[in-house]
Amino acid sequence: MFQNILDAITGENGNSKKLKSDGDQSMKVKGTVVLMKKNVLDFNDFHSSVLDGLHELLGHGVSLQLISAEKSDPAGRIHFVCNSWVYPAKHYKNDRIFFSNKPYLPEKTPEPLRKYREEELANLRGHGKEKDELQEWDRVYDYACYNDLGEPDKGPKFVRPILGGSAEYPYPRRGRTGRKATKSDPSCETRHPLLLSLNVYVPRDERFGHLRMADFLAYALKAIPQFIEPELRELCDKTPNEFDSFADVLKLYEGGIELPGGPQLENIRKNIPSQVLKEIFRTDGEQLFKFPMPQIIKEDKSAWRTDEEFAREMLAGVNPVLIRRLEAFPPKSKLDRRLYGDQNSSITEEHIKHNLDGLTAAEAIKNNRLYILDHHDCLMPYLRRINTTSTKIYASRTLLFLKDDGTLKPLAIELSLPHPEGDEFGADSKVYTPAEDGVKACIWQLAKAYVGVNDSGYHQLVSHWLHTHAAMEPFVIATNRNLSVLHPIHKLLHPHFRDTMNINALARQTLINACGALESTVFPARYSLEFSSTLYKSWVFTDEALPEELVKRGVAVKDPKSKHGVRLLIEDYPYAVDGLEIWSAIREWVEQYCLCYYETDETVQKDTEIQAWWKEIREQGHGDLKDEPWWPKMQTREDLIQSCTIIVWVASALHAAINFGQYPFGGYLPNRPSISRRFMPEEGTPEYEELKSNPEKAFFKTITPQLQTLLGISLIEILSRHATDEVYLGQRDTPEWTADAKPLQAFEEFGKKLVKIEEKIIEMNRDEKLKNRVGPAKMPYTLLVPSSEGGLTGRGIPNSISI
Structure with a gap:
C-alpha cells in the first residue's frame, strides 16, 4: 500500500x-x-x-x-x-x-x-470531529489551549497551569489533538508515553518528511533527558557534578569528557536508541562525550570574557532584540507600586560618570548615547518563587554607553531581589561597575554571568519560543482552515509554515512539558512557560514588523528619507542593518505578489476567505488578545501586504536570527550560562574567600552545573542545525508552485535580491571600521545570511520555523 x-x-x-x-x-x-x-x-x-x-x-x-x-x-x-x-x-x-x-x-x-x-x-x-481524538489519517486543523504540558496524574510535581483561555494565563492556541482528559483534572489532556512522543497528532501533511525525520532522530533523541538523565546524574555525581576550571569545559570540544565503564555506562547505552548512539559517543572506541567547537571560542578562547564582546552580543548575538535606548535616568519601573513598592533603579550618576567620555548622564541621554538591557520588571514578580528552588537569580538592569567608534561599553549592572520585609517595600538592589583586577574583577565577571543567565532564559522562552514558534502556530491553523489551496495568499504563505506544527507538537511532548528538557536547563524551571505567558500580554502583532519594532525600542527613529523608512541610532547594529535589508526585500516581494491579485481595497474587503481567515486569527488563534486595538482591520491592500510581510518575516528571518546562533554563541556555556545556583558572594563569607583564592572554581559553582551543561548544549546543538532538505528564503520546493507568470517573475527577482544582500553582508563583515560585525571573538555576524548548507553553520534563513 x-x-x-x-x-x-x-x-x-x-x-x-x-x-x-x-x-x-x-x-x-x-x-x-x-x-x-x-x-x-x-x-x-x-x-x-x-x-x-x-x-x-x-x-x-x-x-x-x-x-x-x-x-x-x-x-x-x-x-x-x-x-x-x-x-x-x-x-x-x-x-x-x-x-x-x-x-x-x-x-x-x-x-x-x-x-x-x-x-x-x-x-x-473537521466537521463532526470536534470532540473526537484525532487519528494519524485525519486532516483536521483546529485549536486548543496548552492544557497538555502537565501530567497531574503523576502528582503535584507535574502539575502546570493551563495556558490560554484565561486572563491570568493568556497564550496563543495550539493545534488540537483531542486526547482524553486526565483522571486528576478533567480540564487537562493526557500525554503520550515518552517512547510514543513522535506520534503526537498533527495533520499528516504537517509531519516531517523522511529526510528531515532521519536528521531529527539522529540528533534529537540524545537531548531527551528522560533517556539518559538518571545514569548521567550518577556519573556526574561521581566526577563530581561540577566543572573546576575553564580548561575542564574545553575538554567537551577538544577531547571529550571520559565516561567510566561498568554498569552505569551500559545502562546509558541500553536506554538510547542505537541509531543515535554514534551521535552521543565517539565511534573510535573511546567512551567520551564530545561536542563541536562553538564559534565563540573557535578563534580566541578568552575573548568572550571581554566587556566589548559582552556588549556586542546585544547587537549581534543570539538575542539582539531586547536592548533599547534609555530615555530617562535613572531607569524607571512600570511595576504597580501598590504591589511592588518602589522598583526604580538605584543606579546613580556617581556610578557611571567616569565612563561617559566627559558627558553628564543628561547629555548622554540627549545625544542618544545611553542604552539598557532590562530584565528587571519581567523577572521581579517571579523571584520569590524561583529562588525557593535550587535556582538563585536576580532581576537585572545593564546600562551601556555608545562610544564614538560605534561600540557599546557596559557602565553598570544592577542586581535586585525582592525586599526581605515584603514586596511592598520595593527592591533590594546592588550596583556593580566594571573592574579589571583582583576580586572586584571576579565580582564583575559574576555580575555579567547573572545577566547572561537572565538573557538566556528570556531568549529561549520569550524571544524564541513565544514570539516565533507559539505565535505563528495560530496562523498555520487558520490558513489551512480558511484559505483554500487555490487561494493566492495560501500559495504565498504555505512554504513559511512547513514543519512548524510538527516541531511545536514535539516540543510540547519532550521539551517544554513539565520536567522536560527546557525546565531542566533554564532558570525559571517549573515556572518557565507560565513566565512566558505573562510576557504574551504585551505581545503586539504589528510591532513584529522590524522597522516598527526598532522604533519601539528607541534604537531607530522614523525617517521617510531613509532607505527603509527608519534611521538607526546605533549605525553599526548588525542584526538591524542586515534585518532591514531582508525585511525590505520580503516586503517588496509580498507587495508585488499581492498586487497581482488585488486591484483595489474593495477586492480585499469582498474576499470572503481572507475575511474569515483574519477574523479567526484574532478571535480564536490569538483569542486572548482579540480586543486589542492594534489588530489590522484587513480592509485595505496595505493591511494585507503588511500582515503577510510580518508573517513571512517572523517565520523566516526573525526565527533564523534568534535560533541558529544558539550553539555558536551558547554552546560554550560560560558565555551564556542558563542557570545560577547561588547569590553573589558577600565580603566576609567563605564564598567570598573562595572567590579570591580560586575564582574559576567559584564561577563554576555559581553557573550551570555539569549535568545541565551536557543536556543544555545537546539541546541547543540540535536546535541550531539545518536539515539536509531545508528550503531557504527565496527558494521553493517545486519550481511550478503557481501557474501565473507575473508572480513567478517577481519571485525570481526576490531570489536575486537576496543573493545581493548576502554579498553585501559578507562585504560588511570584512570592513574593519564596523567593529560590531566581528568583535573580539573574531566571529563574523552571519545569522541573516540567506543561504546555507545543512548542519551547524551559524547562517541561513529557512522559509519556516522547522526546528
Whole structure:
C-alpha cells in the first residue's frame, strides 16, 4: 500500500492512463504519479527509496479522476502540486481533492470547482470531529489551549497551569489533538508515553518528511533527558557534578569528557536508541562525550570574557532584540507600586560618570548615547518563587554607553531581589561597575554571568519560543482552515509554515512539558512557560514588523528619507542593518505578489476567505488578545501586504536570527550560562574567600552545573542545525508552485535580491571600521545570511520555523 501521492503531472512525457473526466467520458492523457512507500518513515527503514510510475498502482485499487475547471486545449499541460499523504478510502467520508497550480480568488473560482473548494475547506475544519481524538489519517486543523504540558496524574510535581483561555494565563492556541482528559483534572489532556512522543497528532501533511525525520532522530533523541538523565546524574555525581576550571569545559570540544565503564555506562547505552548512539559517543572506541567547537571560542578562547564582546552580543548575538535606548535616568519601573513598592533603579550618576567620555548622564541621554538591557520588571514578580528552588537569580538592569567608534561599553549592572520585609517595600538592589583586577574583577565577571543567565532564559522562552514558534502556530491553523489551496495568499504563505506544527507538537511532548528538557536547563524551571505567558500580554502583532519594532525600542527613529523608512541610532547594529535589508526585500516581494491579485481595497474587503481567515486569527488563534486595538482591520491592500510581510518575516528571518546562533554563541556555556545556583558572594563569607583564592572554581559553582551543561548544549546543538532538505528564503520546493507568470517573475527577482544582500553582508563583515560585525571573538555576524548548507553553520534563513 502506498500513502503519499507526491506529484501528479498531466500532459508531459510519462506513463499514460485512462482517467475519468467530469462528464464521465473516457479520454487518454499522459502523466506521471510519484509515490512513496508507507514505511518510508518507519524507524527501521529510513532510507526507503521513492518509487515512481503508474505501474506501482496496479492491483491496489487507486483511481484518479480529473475534474475540468474550464474548457481548454486537451493538449495543454496541467500541473498538480499534491505533496500529500493519502490513506485508504475507508478513513474518508469524501474523495481526496487535488487542485492544479492555478490560483483563484474565491469570487473568481471557475464554477465547476467551487463546490470542491468549499468541500475541501470543510474537511480541513473537521466537521463532526470536534470532540473526537484525532487519528494519524485525519486532516483536521483546529485549536486548543496548552492544557497538555502537565501530567497531574503523576502528582503535584507535574502539575502546570493551563495556558490560554484565561486572563491570568493568556497564550496563543495550539493545534488540537483531542486526547482524553486526565483522571486528576478533567480540564487537562493526557500525554503520550515518552517512547510514543513522535506520534503526537498533527495533520499528516504537517509531519516531517523522511529526510528531515532521519536528521531529527539522529540528533534529537540524545537531548531527551528522560533517556539518559538518571545514569548521567550518577556519573556526574561521581566526577563530581561540577566543572573546576575553564580548561575542564574545553575538554567537551577538544577531547571529550571520559565516561567510566561498568554498569552505569551500559545502562546509558541500553536506554538510547542505537541509531543515535554514534551521535552521543565517539565511534573510535573511546567512551567520551564530545561536542563541536562553538564559534565563540573557535578563534580566541578568552575573548568572550571581554566587556566589548559582552556588549556586542546585544547587537549581534543570539538575542539582539531586547536592548533599547534609555530615555530617562535613572531607569524607571512600570511595576504597580501598590504591589511592588518602589522598583526604580538605584543606579546613580556617581556610578557611571567616569565612563561617559566627559558627558553628564543628561547629555548622554540627549545625544542618544545611553542604552539598557532590562530584565528587571519581567523577572521581579517571579523571584520569590524561583529562588525557593535550587535556582538563585536576580532581576537585572545593564546600562551601556555608545562610544564614538560605534561600540557599546557596559557602565553598570544592577542586581535586585525582592525586599526581605515584603514586596511592598520595593527592591533590594546592588550596583556593580566594571573592574579589571583582583576580586572586584571576579565580582564583575559574576555580575555579567547573572545577566547572561537572565538573557538566556528570556531568549529561549520569550524571544524564541513565544514570539516565533507559539505565535505563528495560530496562523498555520487558520490558513489551512480558511484559505483554500487555490487561494493566492495560501500559495504565498504555505512554504513559511512547513514543519512548524510538527516541531511545536514535539516540543510540547519532550521539551517544554513539565520536567522536560527546557525546565531542566533554564532558570525559571517549573515556572518557565507560565513566565512566558505573562510576557504574551504585551505581545503586539504589528510591532513584529522590524522597522516598527526598532522604533519601539528607541534604537531607530522614523525617517521617510531613509532607505527603509527608519534611521538607526546605533549605525553599526548588525542584526538591524542586515534585518532591514531582508525585511525590505520580503516586503517588496509580498507587495508585488499581492498586487497581482488585488486591484483595489474593495477586492480585499469582498474576499470572503481572507475575511474569515483574519477574523479567526484574532478571535480564536490569538483569542486572548482579540480586543486589542492594534489588530489590522484587513480592509485595505496595505493591511494585507503588511500582515503577510510580518508573517513571512517572523517565520523566516526573525526565527533564523534568534535560533541558529544558539550553539555558536551558547554552546560554550560560560558565555551564556542558563542557570545560577547561588547569590553573589558577600565580603566576609567563605564564598567570598573562595572567590579570591580560586575564582574559576567559584564561577563554576555559581553557573550551570555539569549535568545541565551536557543536556543544555545537546539541546541547543540540535536546535541550531539545518536539515539536509531545508528550503531557504527565496527558494521553493517545486519550481511550478503557481501557474501565473507575473508572480513567478517577481519571485525570481526576490531570489536575486537576496543573493545581493548576502554579498553585501559578507562585504560588511570584512570592513574593519564596523567593529560590531566581528568583535573580539573574531566571529563574523552571519545569522541573516540567506543561504546555507545543512548542519551547524551559524547562517541561513529557512522559509519556516522547522526546528
